[in-house]
Amino acid sequence: MTRLDALNAIYPQLEKQIVVTIMGAVAAELQSIGHRPNFFYLQHAMGLASSMGLGIALSKPDRRVVVLDGDGSVLMNLGGLTTLARYRPRNLVHVVFDNESLLSVGGFPTATATGSDLAGIAAAAGVPRTATVDTVTAFRAAFEEALGAGDLTTLVAKVDAVGPSGYVTDLSLLENRFQFQRYLRS
Ligand SMILES: Cc1ncc(C[n+]2csc(CCOP(=O)(O)OP(=O)(O)O)c2C)c(N)n1
Numbered sequence: 790m791t792r793l794d795a796l797n798a799i800y801p802q803l804e805k806q807i808v809v810t811i812m813g814a815v816a817a818e819l820q821s822i823g824h825r826p827n828f829f830y831l832q833h834a835m836g837l838a839s840s841m842g843l844g845i846a847l848s849k850p851d852r853r854v855v856v857l858d859g860d861g862s863v864l865m866n867l868g869g870l871t872t873l874a875r876y877r878p879r880n881l882v883h884v885v886f887d888n889e890s891l892l893s894v895g896g897f898p899t900a901t902a903t904g905s906d907l908a909g910i911a912a913a914a915g916v917p918r919t920a921t922v923d924t925v926t927a928f929r930a931a932f933e934e935a936l937g938a939g940d941l942t943t944l945v946a947k948v949d950a951v952g953p954s955g956y957v958t959d960l961s962l963l964e965n966r967f968q969f970q971r972y973l974r975s
Pocket residue numbers: 811812813814815832833834835858859860861862863888890891892893894899
């Protein structure tokens with residue numbers, strides 16, 4: 790499955806949630822489908838998208854938060870999983886698009902290319918619900934189940950190491966930041 794196909798499959802659900810993505814390919818691909826004021830693209834800070842999602846989820850318990858992450862980013866800060874599990878926000882779904890690659894900076898293989906299992910690591914960190922899927926149909930079903938489950942989920946989607954032709958979009962970081970802040974306050 791491509792990540793773009795996976796994103797298209799869940800986009801209708803994303804429209805209603807608070808969404809935080811990590812930077813690079815996933816941010817550009819989500820924006821290519823359609824930006825919304827409830828989408829925030831965390832720049833640069835690999836491994837911290839789940840931490841930002843955690844803060845929002847804890848401060849807005851009546852809303853659901855979806856974090857869209859990358860394997861290289863999660864691997865750069867595995868402690869983020871233990872922090873997520875410790876606070877266990879039941880309104881957070883953590884999706885990790887695992888392309889076994891640092892695609893956004895040239896496609897160097899990550900540790901998942903040599904067998905590291907991020908869903909297994911998340912489970913061992915204490916995340917109560919984890920799964921790995923590798924088809925669009927299974928991803929859509931697992932994502933919808935996670936949204937309705939009422940507990941913290943880390944869902945690893947194995948995707949092809951392909952991405953957009955460019956990562957620069959016409960949405961500037963500051964514009965995204967202020968728009969998202971206003972959305973969260975409204
Ligand atoms: C702390 C930090 N180190 C390095 C970078 C440079 N960098 C930007 S994107 C990226 C790769 C991200 O990999 P992954 O999360 O697997 O997503 P993919 O690009 O494969 O979609 C790197 C190393 C960064 N932004 N932040």
